[in-house]
Amino acid sequence: MxxxxxxxxxxxxxxxxxxxxxxxxxxRGMEPLITSxxxxxxxxxxxxxxxxxxxxxxxxxxxxxTIGEGKAxxxxxxxxxxxxxxxxxxxxxxxxxxARTGLALGTTLGLVDELARDPAERISMTxxxxxxxxxxxxxxxxxxxxxxxxLGGPRSLFSLACASGLCATEQAAADLAMGRAEAMLxxxxxxxxxxxxxxxxxxxxxxFPIPGDDRHHSREGLVLGEAACSVVLEPFSKARERGHPxxxxxxxxxxxxxxxxxxxxxxxxxxxxxxxxxxxxxxxxTPSGIGAVLLTALASPLHENMLRHALxxxxxxxxxxxxxTSHELAIGHVLxxxxxxxxxxxxxxxxxxxxxxxxxxxxxxxxxxASTFTASWPLSQPNVLTLSVGFGGFNGAAVVGxx
Amino acid sequence: MSFRCRxxxxxTGWIDTQGSRRSLVALANCPPGVDARNDEITPEMFPGRWxxxxxxxxxxxPLTTAAGNALAWAGWWRKxxxxxxAGGLVVGADGGFVSPxxxxxxxxxxxxxxxxxxxxxxxxxxxxxxxLLSMLYGLGDYQATLLQGPSxxxxxxxxxxxxxxxxxxxxxxxxxxxxxxxxxxxxxxxxRVAVAFCVEPTTRDTGLDVELEVGRTSHARGTTExxxxxxxxxxERLEPFGALAALPLVKLAIELERAQRRDxxxxxxxxxxxxxxxxxxxxxxxxxxxxxx
Numbered sequence: 001m002x003x004x005x006x007x008x009x010x011x012x013x014x015x016x017x018x019x020x021x022x023x024x025x026x027x028r029g030m031e032p033l034i035t036s037x038x039x040x041x042x043x044x045x046x047x048x049x050x051x052x053x054x055x056x057x058x059x060x061x062x063x064x065x066t067i068g069e070g071k072a073x074x075x076x077x078x079x080x081x082x083x084x085x086x087x088x089x090x091x092x093x094x095x096x097x098x099a100r101t102g103l104a105l106g107t108t109l110g111l112v113d114e115l116a117r118d119p120a121e122r123i124s125m126t127x128x129x130x131x132x133x134x135x136x137x138x139x140x141x142x143x144x145x146x147x148x149x150x151l152g153g154p155r156s157l158f159s160l161a162c163a164s165g166l167c168a169t170e171q172a173a174a175d176l177a178m179g180r181a182e183a184m185l186x187x188x189x190x191x192x193x194x195x196x197x198x199x200x201x202x203x204x205x206x207x208f209p210i211p212g213d214d215r216h217h218s219r220e221g222l223v224l225g226e227a228a229c230s231v232v233l234e235p236f237s238k239a240r241e242r243g244h245p246x247x248x249x250x251x252x253x254x255x256x257x258x259x260x261x262x263x264x265x266x267x268x269x270x271x272x273x274x275x276x277x278x279x280x281x282x283x284x285x286t287p288s289g290i291g292a293v294l295l296t297a298l299a300s301p302l303h304e305n306m307l308r309h310a311l312x313x314x315x316x317x318x319x320x321x322x323x324x325t326s327h328e329l330a331i332g333h334v335l336x337x338x339x340x341x342x343x344x345x346x347x348x349x350x351x352x353x354x355x356x357x358x359x360x361x362x363x364x365x366x367x368x369x370a371s372t373f374t375a376s377w378p379l380s381q382p383n384v385l386t387l388s389v390g391f392g393g394f395n396g397a398a399v400v401g402x403x
Numbered sequence: 404m405s406f407r408c409r410x411x412x413x414x415t416g417w418i419d420t421q422g423s424r425r426s427l428v429a430l431a432n433c434p435p436g437v438d439a440r441n442d443e444i445t446p447e448m449f450p451g452r453w454x455x456x457x458x459x460x461x462x463x464x465p466l467t468t469a470a471g472n473a474l475a476w477a478g479w480w481r482k483x484x485x486x487x488x489a490g491g492l493v494v495g496a497d498g499g500f501v502s503p504x505x506x507x508x509x510x511x512x513x514x515x516x517x518x519x520x521x522x523x524x525x526x527x528x529x530x531x532x533x534x535l536l537s538m539l540y541g542l543g544d545y546q547a548t549l550l551q552g553p554s555x556x557x558x559x560x561x562x563x564x565x566x567x568x569x570x571x572x573x574x575x576x577x578x579x580x581x582x583x584x585x586x587x588x589x590x591x592x593x594x595r596v597a598v599a600f601c602v603e604p605t606t607r608d609t610g611l612d613v614e615l616e617v618g619r620t621s622h623a624r625g626t627t628e629x630x631x632x633x634x635x636x637x638x639e640r641l642e643p644f645g646a647l648a649a650l651p652l653v654k655l656a657i658e659l660e661r662a663q664r665r666d667x668x669x670x671x672x673x674x675x676x677x678x679x680x681x682x683x684x685x686x687x688x689x690x691x692x693x694x695x696x
Contacts, residue, residue: 006570054515108528110550154619156558159496159529159550167547167562174565198511199524257492257546259452259537262525271543392534394546 005282008169008253010177012235016246016403018096018183019089019232020344021081025061025225025331028080030348036330038356038376043331044223050193057206060192061225061332074111077228078189085185089232093243096232100182102153104172106164108190108336108391110157153181162296163390164188165229165339166255166398172233173250182238186343189228190335200224203263205300222300225332229341236403246403248347251383252282253398260393264302269309272387272395276314279397283383287318290399291381292355294345295326296338297389301365307387308364310395315361322385323358323377339388339396346384346400353379405616406564407696409605411477413656414442414469415598415649444471449539450485462503462526463535466494466580469597470536474576477601480540487541490601491572494536494548495559495579496529497648499595502582503527532580545572555579556598556648557680557689561617563602574603581647598652605696611659612696619689651678651691662695 009015025043026033036043047060063077082103089096154175158167165188172184190196200206200222207221239246256278258271265271280287293311297303311319327345328334334341349355358377359368366372388396444467446455453459459467474480480488503526510519525531533546545566549559556579566572578599605612658676677692 008571010569056515056517107550108530156562157550159548160533160546161528161530164530170545170547170566170571171562174562174569174571177569178565194511195508195527198515198519199507199521199527201515202507202519202521202524204521255545255547257533257537257543259487259541259543262531262534262538263521274543390530391528392530393537394530394534 007282008173008250009235012176012237014236015173015176015233015250016236016239017231017248017250017343017347017400018092018234018239018244018246019085019087020247020347021084021086021088021230022227022341022344023063023065023077023080023229024227024327024334024337024341025063028065029084030344033327033330034348034352034356037325037327040357040373041330044225047192047197052194052197055194055197056201057197057209057223059207059209059223060197061223061227061334062192063226074189074191077191077226078105078187078230081187081189081228081230082185085230085232089183089234089244091244092239095242096183096234098149099152101151101185102172102175102181103151103155103185103187104158104168104175105156106158106160106166106168106188106336106339108159108161108164109196110159151185153184159336160394161390161392162333162335162338163255163388163394163396164336166253166388166396168340169233169250169253169398170255176233176235183232183234185230186233186340187228187230188337188340190226190337192224192226196335197224207299220299220301222297223332225328225334227331227334227337227341229337229344231340231343248350249401249403250343251399251401252279253396254278254282255394255396258393258395262392265306265389265393265395267302267306267309269306269313271393272306272310272389272397273313275395275397276310276385276387279385279399280314283399283401285383285399287315289381289383290315290318290322290385291379292349292384293322293324294342294349294384294386295324296328296342296387297333298326298328299333303389305365307389308361311361311364319361322361323355323374324361324364325355325358329357342386342388343398343400346386349379349384350382350400350402355379405614405694406568407605407612407614408564408567408602410611410613410659411479411601411603412473413598413600413659414472414476415596415653415656416442416465416469417596442468442472444468444482448483450483452485452539452541460526460535462499463532463580465595466499466532466578466597466599467535467539469599470540470576470578473578473599473601474540479576479601487543489544489574490542491545491563491566491575492533492536492542493546493559493563493575493577494533495555495557495577495648496532496548496550497552497555497579498582499532499580500527500529532578536576536578542576553646553648553680554689556581556650556652557617557691560600560615560652560691561689564615564617567602567604574601576601577652579649579652581649583647596647596649596653598649598656600652600656611662613659614694614696616692617689646680651680654678655691655693659693
């Protein structure tokens with residue numbers, strides 16, 4: 001059951017990434033996020049949009065740019081990310097054919113913050129899921145034109161905690177392989193509200209505040225952020241037909257479950273090690289072909305130790321030579337956006353051929369200090385391994401390479 | 404696009420508000436040594452995987468039972484073995500997480516207390532059903548949860564079939580749990596229903612070979628061509644579930660079981676089972692059709 005699989009996209013492989021759209025606490029687009037990583041700037045700050053003054057941790061990475069409130073907030077974040085991804089993918093002789101473009105979206109909790117609102121205003125989760133699945137304001141893009149342009153391809157919505165984007169990618173690749181769409185938007189999004197922050201506080205998964213210091217928090221524990229991220233996936237042949245060279249190739253992806261615990265990862269890293277090994281093998285690479293590793297779920301001691309074990313098991317001595325980094329250093333753990341954001345981050349790393357900032361595998365699970373980091377590290381191989389961890393035992397690995 | 408596969412097992416059942424559990428239907432192709440009349444799935448059956456002192460989370464019942472029986476009947480898992488079970492898992496999530504979500508929202512509505520229980524938050528995640536099934540049955544392959552309201556069940560089956568068709572998945576347990584809206588009002592005739600299918604390529608000796616197709620339609624409302632439950636009163640019993648996600652798969656299981664009992668006689672009558680799910684507000688519905696091979 002864990003053997004060789006057909007490549008993502010099947011007969012339509014290889015699948016290329018032609019556009020990325022990102023909305024995070026760092027701003028809109030990858031550029032401000034990469035600038036923050038390059039300059040060592042963190043956007044984690046006291047949460048101001050919702051009242052969390054009574055919660056143990058009041059810090060997070062809020063999106064502050066031109067986003068409204070309520071359920072419109074989630075939809076607006078997603079929509080901005082989708083619009084930006086399409087705009088970048090449109091940088092070709094011919095635009096992305098929206099009538100033949102679908103959407104596969106992942107979210108941990110979607111519109112759950114509605115549940116923490118006034119009962120008279122809130123909607124049920126079932127209703128939230130249904131609305132998200134059909135929301136025309138999400139699936140009707142390019143609002144600048146009259147009434148917008150509806151996406152004509154298939155739509156699906158997944159929820160597999162912070163690994164949700166991997167399911168969306170699988171469905172998108174299948175839709176492309178079966179000819180249901182010529183391009184697919186893959187997205188991941190979650191917003192940060194009292195329900196989400198309170199839930200992670202109850203789990204004891206968040207960092208601790210430092211008394212009298214609202215600019216910093218304890219090293220151990222997650223700090224959450226909100227974000228929406230989207231990538232446009234197309235068969236290379238279709239992208240080339242419309243004059244787009246593709247920004248990167250999605251060479252492989254694996255998602256496996258460790259079935260260890262409802263709330264904790266397998267400390268041995270066995271599930272993640274399996275995902276990494278299979279993803280590298282599917283990409284027809286060996287560890288020597290990996291130039292960088294992009295990580296998520298950093299600062300959670302359980303996850304960092306799990307990741308370290310998995311990387312050392314699968315990459316062997318190569319693990320100590322490969323630079324590692326994470327967008328979370330600047331914007332926190334962005335939940336379901338994580339597994340799509342690492343793809344967008346990988347595209348940037350491949351294009352710039354540098355990793356900002358970088359730390360060695362030995363730093364995982366330790367109390368990292370500033371001296372642990374190298375400001376930038378050149379990319380020695382044209383393939384980036386991205387790792388995503390989903391609450392509840394979900395482990396994802398993908399390999400993104402030069403187009 | 405249709406996909407030829409084998410439905411190795413299907414199980415569906417419900418729990419009412421009084422807590423009594425009843426089986427609706429199951430495909431009767433039990434492997435040797437499996438007692439089809441014994442459909443109990445209990446915490447003692449998972450050595451090394453579940454502490455038998457604890458009952459299964461109420462919010463996810465009878466999903467664990469549906470999954471366990473389908474897996475056991477397909478011969479993918481043995482009750483009490485504690486063994487891992489190879490295969491993917493695709494869950495259609497529809498309402499099981501609503502009560503825990505509301506409970507957690509109530510807990511944090513006032514001032515936050517350190518005594519707030521994380522349990523309701525864990526079960527507010529639609530993905531927790533997949534986590535639990537993975538843990539109990541040792542399903543260590545690909546996992547996914549569809550969150551598409553009334554379409555979740557059919558779309559979950561469609562996702563699994565898609566990944567099998569493109570050879571990204573070798574076989575899959577597809578499971579869906581629906582909780583009727585009236586459950587929260589404490590007055591339902593039928594409160595929770597779950598259904599589970601084991602599907603795999605047509606290479607085994609047991610099971611029912613079918614060509615399954617999942618699709619979207621703009622005229623799915625009322626296209627329940629296989630809704631022939633009058634004989635045993637199932638229509639009335641399924642009524643409280645209205646358009647919830649599990650219903651099309653329950654009907655599919657019922658029809659497949661009937662077809663199997665008739666030794667494929669359905670082939671000479673309608674030849675095809677087609678079950679629709681009502682259209683959404685954009686006028687788009689989903690359907691699943693099955694043609695016996």
